[in-house]
Amino acid sequence: MNWTMANRLGHIAATKTHARLGVDVKEYPVNVSKAVDAAGLSLIRRPLPRLFGVYVEANGNRGVMVNANLTRATRRHTEGHELGHHELGHRPDPARDCAIDGAAVAPTVGPHARVGTQGQVEMTAEAFATWFLMPRRAVTSALTDLAIDALTSPSEVYRLSLLLGTTYRATCRHLVNIRLASRDDADLWARVQPGRLKRALATKVGVTLDSTYDVDVWDLRTASGARIEASVGDLLLLPDDLQDAVEAAGLAVAAADGAAVAVECTTATRLTRLVGAGWPLSLVVHDRLPGLYLPAEDPSLGEVELNL
Known part of the structure; x- marks a missing residue:
C-alpha cells in the first residue's frame, strides 16, 4: 500500500458513498455530519484530550466521536476520516485515533512509499476523507463562485478551503489529486502557514x-x-x-x-x-x-x- 493506491481506493469508496447517501457532489461544503447520520452512525462531539476522533462500537451500535476543541474544518475532516473507516469496512478500534492530514501515518514519505498494515488502514481512511469532502465538481463550483479561473497563490487556496470547509493543507494536497495544481505548486503552497x-x-x-x-x-x-x-x-x-x-x-x-x-x-x-x-x-x-x-x-x- 502507498499513497497512490490509497487515493484510488479512497476515491472509489467516497464516490460510492456519495451516491448511496444522496450527496450532491456539485454543492459545497459537503455536509459530512448529515452523511454520518445517514450512514446509521451516532455522532458525538466532546472535548477529547490528545485525540482527534475515533470510530467506536458499543452494545452493537457504531458511532463517530470527534474532539469538540478542534477547529471547525479539522472537526469536519475528522468526521470524514472516521466515516471512511466505516465505509471501508474497518474494525472499530477505540485505541486508534485518526491521523489528520496523514501526519501520523507517513509524515516524510512520498506518494509511492509503502507502510505497514496499520498505516494502510489510516491512509485509506485519510484518502476517503479528502475525496468525500472535496469531490472535483464541488471544488470547481467553489472556484467559479470565487471568480478564480486557475489557482496561482496560497491566498487563493485559503479562500477555496474556506468555502469547502476543509483544512488548508488537505486542500493543497488534494488539488494535485484532482489535477487543479501541480505537485510542485501544491508542496510550495502547503509550506505557508494559514x-x-x-x-x-x-x-x-x-x-x-x-x-x-x-x-x-x-x-x-x-x-x-x-x-x-x-x-x-x-x-x-x-x-x-x-x-x-x-x-x-x-x-x-x-x-x-x-x-x-x-x-x-x-x-x-x-x-x-x-x-x-x-x-x-x-x-x-x-x-x-x-x-x-x-x-x-x-x-x-x-x-x-x-x-x-
Whole structure:
C-alpha cells in the first residue's frame, strides 16, 4: 500500500458513498455530519484530550466521536476520516485515533512509499476523507463562485478551503489529486502557514488579529453566489459598496479602507437586515459550542441560515 493506491481506493469508496447517501457532489461544503447520520452512525462531539476522533462500537451500535476543541474544518475532516473507516469496512478500534492530514501515518514519505498494515488502514481512511469532502465538481463550483479561473497563490487556496470547509493543507494536497495544481505548486503552497495568510488579509484592511487559531478571514469582495459557512468570531471582508448597508444594519465595522468593509461575524441576527442590499451570498453562522451534543440532521446547534 502507498499513497497512490490509497487515493484510488479512497476515491472509489467516497464516490460510492456519495451516491448511496444522496450527496450532491456539485454543492459545497459537503455536509459530512448529515452523511454520518445517514450512514446509521451516532455522532458525538466532546472535548477529547490528545485525540482527534475515533470510530467506536458499543452494545452493537457504531458511532463517530470527534474532539469538540478542534477547529471547525479539522472537526469536519475528522468526521470524514472516521466515516471512511466505516465505509471501508474497518474494525472499530477505540485505541486508534485518526491521523489528520496523514501526519501520523507517513509524515516524510512520498506518494509511492509503502507502510505497514496499520498505516494502510489510516491512509485509506485519510484518502476517503479528502475525496468525500472535496469531490472535483464541488471544488470547481467553489472556484467559479470565487471568480478564480486557475489557482496561482496560497491566498487563493485559503479562500477555496474556506468555502469547502476543509483544512488548508488537505486542500493543497488534494488539488494535485484532482489535477487543479501541480505537485510542485501544491508542496510550495502547503509550506505557508494559514495564520500568516489570515493576518495578511486582515492587515490590508487595518485589522489586527490577536490570534489566528480557529478564526478565519473571508475575502468576499469577488465572490458571487457563494455559500458561506462562517463561525462566530470570523472576519468578513465585504465590497466597499456594502458599507452603507452594513452600517444601516447596525453591524460593527471593524475597518473600512475604501476597498473593503471588515465586519466581525458575531451573530446572525443583524445580518438578516442586509437582505435586498446587494448581498450576493448565502450565509450560515455556526455558534462555537464545545461539549457533548448529538446532532440529528443539522451539522451544528444554534445555526441560522440566511438566504440573502
